[in-house]
Amino acid sequence: MKSNQFKFSVAGAIVLVTLGLAGCKSPAKTSGSSAIPSNAILVGEYGSLTGQQATFGTSTDNGIELATNQLNAAGGINGRPVHVFVEDDQGLPTNAGTAVTKLIDEDHVISILGEVASSCSLAGGKVCQQNGIPMISPSSTNTKVTEIGNDIFRVCFIDPFQAAVDARFIHDKLGMTRVAVFTNTDNDYSLGFTKNFIQAFTAMGGTIVIQKGYGASDTNYQGALTAIQQAKPQCILIPGYYNEVAAIAKQARGMGITCPLVGGDGWDSPDLIKNGGSAINGCYFSDHLAMDDPNPVVQNFVKTYKAAYNHEPDSLAALGYDSANLLYAAMKRAKSLSPDDIRQAISTIKDFPGVTGNITINAQRNADKPAVIIKIVNGQFKLDCKIANPNVPLAK
Numbered sequence: 001m002k003s004n005q006f007k008f009s010v011a012g013a014i015v016l017v018t019l020g021l022a023g024c025k026s027p028a029k030t031s032g033s034s035a036i037p038s039n040a041i042l043v044g045e046y047g048s049l050t051g052q053q054a055t056f057g058t059s060t061d062n063g064i065e066l067a068t069n070q071l072n073a074a075g076g077i078n079g080r081p082v083h084v085f086v087e088d089d090q091g092l093p094t095n096a097g098t099a100v101t102k103l104i105d106e107d108h109v110i111s112i113l114g115e116v117a118s119s120c121s122l123a124g125g126k127v128c129q130q131n132g133i134p135m136i137s138p139s140s141t142n143t144k145v146t147e148i149g150n151d152i153f154r155v156c157f158i159d160p161f162q163a164a165v166d167a168r169f170i171h172d173k174l175g176m177t178r179v180a181v182f183t184n185t186d187n188d189y190s191l192g193f194t195k196n197f198i199q200a201f202t203a204m205g206g207t208i209v210i211q212k213g214y215g216a217s218d219t220n221y222q223g224a225l226t227a228i229q230q231a232k233p234q235c236i237l238i239p240g241y242y243n244e245v246a247a248i249a250k251q252a253r254g255m256g257i258t259c260p261l262v263g264g265d266g267w268d269s270p271d272l273i274k275n276g277g278s279a280i281n282g283c284y285f286s287d288h289l290a291m292d293d294p295n296p297v298v299q300n301f302v303k304t305y306k307a308a309y310n311h312e313p314d315s316l317a318a319l320g321y322d323s324a325n326l327l328y329a330a331m332k333r334a335k336s337l338s339p340d341d342i343r344q345a346i347s348t349i350k351d352f353p354g355v356t357g358n359i360t361i362n363a364q365r366n367a368d369k370p371a372v373i374i375k376i377v378n379g380q381f382k383l384d385c386k387i388a389n390p391n392v393p394l395a396k
């Protein structure tokens, strides 16, 4: 009897400790169906929690978790808590489709948040559209994502805008007219960005002195970089992801290429600095938000996020947070929680106060918001300028 009691209490303590730890990290997504309140509203999330772009997925996940915890602490959606099921797709488009199918068929979610990488959102978005489940991408910027259909939304700007912002910045602020472009030809985001940039930059009178490509699994860029070096660009546009950019920057500096490298939101990761080191100092990229923006809304988010996760947020975290909050706001005012009514409610959101700016879902289910240019100074991201309209020339 005694030993039984002892065993019981040890087992009980282990269960409590496990639940306690799980509760600490992620009360919004405790595993095991017994932990999910019976009246919970079920939401899905898919992202790259591991793999080559792991910081994209983990930052977004933290932002979604923060929003969900705050919502649930404040009474949920008309009294009902939200439970988020999270699927790791490892940043692979083939896994993204499977992850979304599981969320819909097995977990019975009624809306989905994700992905970050456009190639993954394209794969997952098709499954959402086929099933009539609304999806909000926090941060995929390729135009094709929301063109999938009326179930697919995003809370960020799109690449024709972002690439034109880079073109405007290079042309007006850096005063450069000769640019080389180095593209990841396996990546929808990189391909779309390249096309949009070339269009905008040549329309401003700029010249693309050379265009080169690399593959997602490449690790040696020296052949392409040699050709780029010979074309004597004033800067190199690399619309890729942070892990590739860090490696390219190091190899370029090793070969004596000293000109600035310029990129887009795909550079936003603490790992760009960690892996790129001094090779990326003095470089620039367009992004959704700068964490040193003095705007009190931004600073308040930075403070709350740091208190919860013990590190600085990046723009992925802020966009994850905004996407979840916007979905929850739409659910609160939807006529019912049927996918049709949720879709209808998302599509009519106007001037939603996000951390990344005011969000109005436009007729194409995208959001029109200003961009920032970030400069990397001594291993730190610094707000350089904000650009709301790339068609208007900038003062130098």
Ligand code: PHE
Binding pocket: 056, 116, 117, 118, 119, 139, 140, 141, 142, 189, 265, 266, 267, 268, 315, 316
């Ligand atoms: N915009 C990128 C894409 O569509 C993803 C991304 C967004 C990466 C924001 C970093 C920051 O693939």
